[in-house]
Amino acid sequence: MRIYLDNSATTPPYPEAVAAMTAALRENWGNPSGIHSFGRDAFDAMQAARAQVAELIGADAAEIYFTSGGTEADNLAILGVAERFCRGHIITSAIEHAAVLNPCRYLEERGFDVTYLVPSAAGFISAEQVAAALRPDTLLVSLMHANNEIGTIQPVAELGRLLAGRGVLLHTDAVQSAGKLPLNVAELGVDMLTLSSHKLNGPKGVGALYVRHGVDIRPRLLGGGQENRLRSGTENLPGIVGFGCAAAITRERLTEQAAKAKLARDTLLAELHRLGLQDFAVNGELSERRLPGNLNLSFRGVNGAALLLLLDMAGVAASAASSCSSGSGGPSHVLSALGLEDWRLEGAVRLTFGWQNTPEEAKRAAAIIAEQVEWLRSAAGGEA
């Protein structure tokens, strides 16, 4: 049996979400903008899903704008704010997902200033760093809630308090934390928040941007004016219904699921130690300030890409950094920003656990990892 330890890349959809989507595809295929009963049925299903997604983050349903995923929601947040201005300053971090970094780079080319805050070696950005970077022309702070490679949880609520009443908007990419940590937009004090369905056991190709009532951002897609004129295009109704269903289930099972993921993660790490594997390190602080299912390990003297191939052949699916940057070559921009030694950049592997991973699987995966690491080290001449 293969063992899937890449739950930050994507997650298996809940059977209930698949069933809800299938029913929507078959029976509820009307256009939600239609004024007839077919349209109204589709509209009602979409609004029910909107309420389910809103509930996951403590928002009002009218503050949820469906998109094609986390990437589009991040782009909409950042470019949608920038569109209102010709110039200005944005603060973000060097460890954001490419869906935030690339819109920021694009804006730099168009005359905006962007500050990329560098994390501590443990993987955190502090509110003090943000406070020190603020300028009179700062428009937006975009800081991810939890990092996709090392799982570190950033002090977004502290930023919310710092920025309150300053006229600076706060966006957080909560793609990795949604469904794993309790999320409440009022407690976080954010103006915008990004969600992606496929990271919380929903379908791919659908996500959402929460935009607080009263926050003015401009659309990126112009057309028929769907999603309250912020995101044109006929809505992906089956995807939205599946997303809503997954959001409702994940909200109900959050504590139990997070505990299961953490148990599997902790079991794998304990097992590597029990097996006597030497010379490896956890990247990013391993504490309560980390996603329960995230582990990022470096093995001295081992090439991470080679190890991943061997693990895959032995039935363990893991990834290098984020699934988006793997294959692009070069060390992870997140691990590089932590200032890690070369061997840790070279030998890094991300193992991300979900509620479906059992301690038994974790133990089997640990044995396979230890075996393959030892093999690679011996093949390299034992100099490690």
Ligand SMILES: Cc1ncc(COP(=O)(O)O)c(C=O)c1O
């Ligand atoms: C932190 C983060 N933001 C955004 C995304 C992009 O989401 P999507 O795959 O829905 O476009 C990902 C996906 O890996 C992610 O991990």
